[in-house]
Amino acid sequence: MAGRLPAMALLSLLCIFLMFHGAAAISAGTRDGMQRWGYVTPRPKVNMFWWFFKSPNRVSSTCAPWPTILWLQGGPGGSATGRGNFLEIGPRDLNLDPRKFTWLRIADIIFVDSPVGVGFSYADDPSALVKTDSQAVADLVGVIKVLLKKLPTLRSGPFFLVGESYGGKMAAMVGVQLSRAIRNGTITNLMLGGVVIGDGWISPEDFSFSYAQLLHAVSRLNDNAVEDVNKMAVTVKEQMMAGQLAAAQKTWTDQLDLIDSRSDSVARVGYLQNMDNFLLDTGMNPVLENTKSLKSSQLMYRNSQRSHIAPKDIDDLVNKVIKPWLKIIPKSLVWQEATLAVYEELADYFMKPAINEVDELLAAGVNVTVYNGQLDVICPTIGVEAWVSKLKWDGLSHFLSLPRRPLHYCDSAIYCSKQIRAYVRSYKNFAFYWILQAGHMVPVDQPYPAFRMIASATQSPGNTSS
Numbered sequence: 001m002a003g004r005l006p007a008m009a010l011l012s013l014l015c016i017f018l019m020f021h022g023a024a025a026i027s028a029g030t031r032d033g034m035q036r037w038g039y040v041t042p043r044p045k046v047n048m049f050w051w052f053f054k055s056p057n058r059v060s061s062t063c064a065p066w067p068t069i070l071w072l073q074g075g076p077g078g079s080a081t082g083r084g085n086f087l088e089i090g091p092r093d094l095n096l097d098p099r100k101f102t103w104l105r106i107a108d109i110i111f112v113d114s115p116v117g118v119g120f121s122y123a124d125d126p127s128a129l130v131k132t133d134s135q136a137v138a139d140l141v142g143v144i145k146v147l148l149k150k151l152p153t154l155r156s157g158p159f160f161l162v163g164e165s166y167g168g169k170m171a172a173m174v175g176v177q178l179s180r181a182i183r184n185g186t187i188t189n190l191m192l193g194g195v196v197i198g199d200g201w202i203s204p205e206d207f208s209f210s211y212a213q214l215l216h217a218v219s220r221l222n223d224n225a226v227e228d229v230n231k232m233a234v235t236v237k238e239q240m241m242a243g244q245l246a247a248a249q250k251t252w253t254d255q256l257d258l259i260d261s262r263s264d265s266v267a268r269v270g271y272l273q274n275m276d277n278f279l280l281d282t283g284m285n286p287v288l289e290n291t292k293s294l295k296s297s298q299l300m301y302r303n304s305q306r307s308h309i310a311p312k313d314i315d316d317l318v319n320k321v322i323k324p325w326l327k328i329i330p331k332s333l334v335w336q337e338a339t340l341a342v343y344e345e346l347a348d349y350f351m352k353p354a355i356n357e358v359d360e361l362l363a364a365g366v367n368v369t370v371y372n373g374q375l376d377v378i379c380p381t382i383g384v385e386a387w388v389s390k391l392k393w394d395g396l397s398h399f400l401s402l403p404r405r406p407l408h409y410c411d412s413a414i415y416c417s418k419q420i421r422a423y424v425r426s427y428k429n430f431a432f433y434w435i436l437q438a439g440h441m442v443p444v445d446q447p448y449p450a451f452r453m454i455a456s457a458t459q460s461p462g463n464t465s466s
């Protein structure tokens with residue numbers, strides 16, 4: 001751990017101030033103003049932790065204001081301040097080395113541990129954990145309202161909700177509430193720049209119907225198993241139509257178990273047992289620079305029995321180095337990368353789709369960007385295309401008729417090749433990015449294309465040259 005401390009000093013000046021605002025809110029920050037963090041209490045017994053990073057690369061003008069991104073992790077139960085920050089898009093990686101393609105280069109970033117009970121966010125007693133998506137959304141809107149007062153930069157540029165996996169569903173739902181509140185005048189000082197949904201858990205039914213087709217087409221599923229896997233999707237659909245969402249979640253879990261056995265364990269890397277990438281097998285040490293990040297890079301989780309095989313690295317970093325450094329975290333709180341209790345409390349809502357929310361955003365003129373990793377299994381691109389085709393948005397048929405534009409992101413010798421890194425199609429306020437050679441966690445697998453995609457989605461005036 002000692003070896004990490006000099007690097008920690010780089011994370012920012014080791015000079016922290018604390019601010020107390022009665023019992024309801026406490027915050028702290030670095031003297032240079034580049035980081036702030038704190039707790040907000042949007043309702044009794046609920047302590048939501050947020051961590052703001054101001055970009056050192058800010059350039060801003062009236063016609064191109066600097067954006068702020070609020071990043072929401074999946075699960076439900078994954079911690080944004082740990083996972084999103086240190087494994088995906090924050091300024092430092094797990095070794096506290098600078099991350100080359102941190103999204104901080106093109107935006108300010110706020111990580112919020114949500115729902116309550118996740119990461120550094122905690123409930124004073126378990127009864128305050130959220131049991132509905134709407135409660136999780138209301139808590140987040142409460143946090144955003146407080147941050148609008150605390151962070152002047154949030155009021156001066158466009159605000160983007162970016163969510164991965166279950167966080168994508170949350171981003172769409174929070175976006176709906178913010179957009180309504182802006183229209184009815186209850187929020188006046190926020191410019192909602194857009195909602196960005198990364199490998200988002202928007203339509204579980206469409207995903208359930210996609211698994212066999214995808215995995216069979218890429219030789220990962222035994223051809224004998226296709227029919228059985230599809231039968232379970234039919235059951236999922238029937239249960240959802242009957243309003244039995246918890247039963248549908250159970251069937252979906254059984255469906256993944258069946259796929260697991262009939263694919264000889266596709267992509268079951270990591271203790272969260274997600275099916276992240278159909279090119280990977282369980283226990284495989286994937287070909288990524290940072291193997292630590294891959295081991296712990298799984299998102300939605302489903303298999304509680306296995307969670308005791310948690311990787312040590314991010315737990316150690318966050319509990320032993322970050323937590324004491326932040327000063328304001330209760331001593332008794334043990335940070336977890338993902339919190340099973342939060343996932344279980346939402347069992348009645350986990351399978352609920354959010355297609356209508358995306359439609360409401362589109363109809364309200366909010367910019368919506370969807371991006372998806374080509375190799376993702378759990379939220380497969382063909383399933384995303386399936387839910388997109390169900391949108392009632394009046395631009396849909398024209399959108400679907402348009403060609404896709406190949407993106408080489410070719411602006412330096414190092415990253416330049418004939419290789420296509422992604423495709424994009426956009427029309428009016430909707431854009432869809434197909435990110436090639438990426439699994440469920442796109443910024444982990446393809447940091448540079450992910451960085452370029454988010455710079456475009458946020459129309460950042462920041463410099464994206466590699």
Ligand SMILES: *[C@@H]1O[C@H](CO)[C@@H](O)[C@H](O)[C@H]1NC(C)=O
Binds near residue numbers: 178185186
């Ligand atoms: C405005 O919209 C927000 C978000 O949906 C809602 O919570 C609030 O009650 C609305 N207020 C009024 C005055 O309509």
Ligand SMILES: *[C@@H]1O[C@H](CO)[C@@H](O)[C@H](O)[C@H]1NC(C)=O
Binds near residue numbers: 158192193367429
């Ligand atoms: C939405 O995206 C379009 C480009 O696709 C852009 O012209 C417009 O300014 C964006 N709107 C907001 C609110 O950012």
